[in-house]
Amino acid sequence: MGAQRINWFHFAAPQRFHSLAGRAVPWFAALAGVLCAVGLFMGLAVAPTDYKQGEAYRIIFVHVPTAWMSMLLYLAMAFWAAIGLIFNARLASMLAIAIAPSGALMTFLALWTGALWGKPTWGTWWVWDARLTSELILLFLYVGVLSLHAAIEDPRRADRAAALLAIVGVVNVPIIYFSVRWWNTLHQGASISISKGSTIDPVMLNSMLVMTLAFWMYAFAVVFARVRSIILERERGSAWTRPHLRALEPA
C-alpha cells in the first residue's frame, strides 16, 4: 500500500491554509447552491402536507437545519478554540472566531423560524421552556464570545479569553439537545433518532436532510471565506500576504 501520509500540520500554517481555503470556498458555495435548490424544490413543491400542522409545517425545512447548525457550529467553535488554547495554535483560534458569527446567525434563524412556526402551531411566538430558553442562551454565548474577543486589543489574549468562554459554554449544547427529553416542554421531541429511525414521511425526511447538507456546505464556504480575511488582517505585516492583499484590490 503506497498510501501517502498526509501531514495535517502542514496546513496549520496560516499561509498554507489561506490558499487551501481559497480553493475550497467556490466548491462549498456551489454545493450549497445546488443542494439548496434541490432541497427547496422537494420541501416546498413536492413534499406532502402534514395532516396535523397543515402547510405551516414546511417551516421545518429551514428551522431544523438552522437549529442543527447552531449546535454543530458551537461544538466546532469550542473545539478549535480549545485546540488554539492548548497547543497555542494561531490558525485554530482564528477558525474558532471565524465560526462564531455564522453560528450566531444560525441560532438567530432557528429562533426566528421557530417563533413563526410556533405562532400558528402552538398559538404563541415564544414560551420560556427548556428548549427555547437554552437555544436563546446559545445566542447569548455566541454574542458573548464575539464581544469578549472584540473587547481585547491583543489578538492572542483575545483568543484565549474567548476560548475559555466558548469552552465553558459547551455545557449548554447537550442541554439544548436533550431538553425535550429531560423536561416536559412544548417543543416536540425528535422525529429522527439513531436508535429508532425516523417517524416522518421519506420525502419530508429527505428534504430536511438535503437542506441540512446545504446549510452545512454554506457554513463551510462562509467560515473559510471569513477565516481568509482574518488571516490577512492579522498577518498583514508578513511579506507573504502582500500579493494576496494586492489581489483583493479592484483593478
Added chain:
Amino acid sequence: MNLYWDSWSEFLAMGGYGLYVWGSFGVTFLVLAGEVLTLRARQRALARDNEEANGDDL
C-alpha cells in the same frame, strides 16, 4: 415525482400560512445574503487599508 400544488396562487398561499412560511424562508435567505455581503465588504475594506498603507510605493 408529483408536484403537490395545483397553481401558483395555492403555492403562495401555503394553505393560509403563507405569512409564516414565507416569513421564515424569506428572512433566512436575507440573513444569509447579508452575511455574504458583509464578508465581501470586509475583504474590500482590507484591500482599501492595504492600498492606503502602501500608497507611496504605487
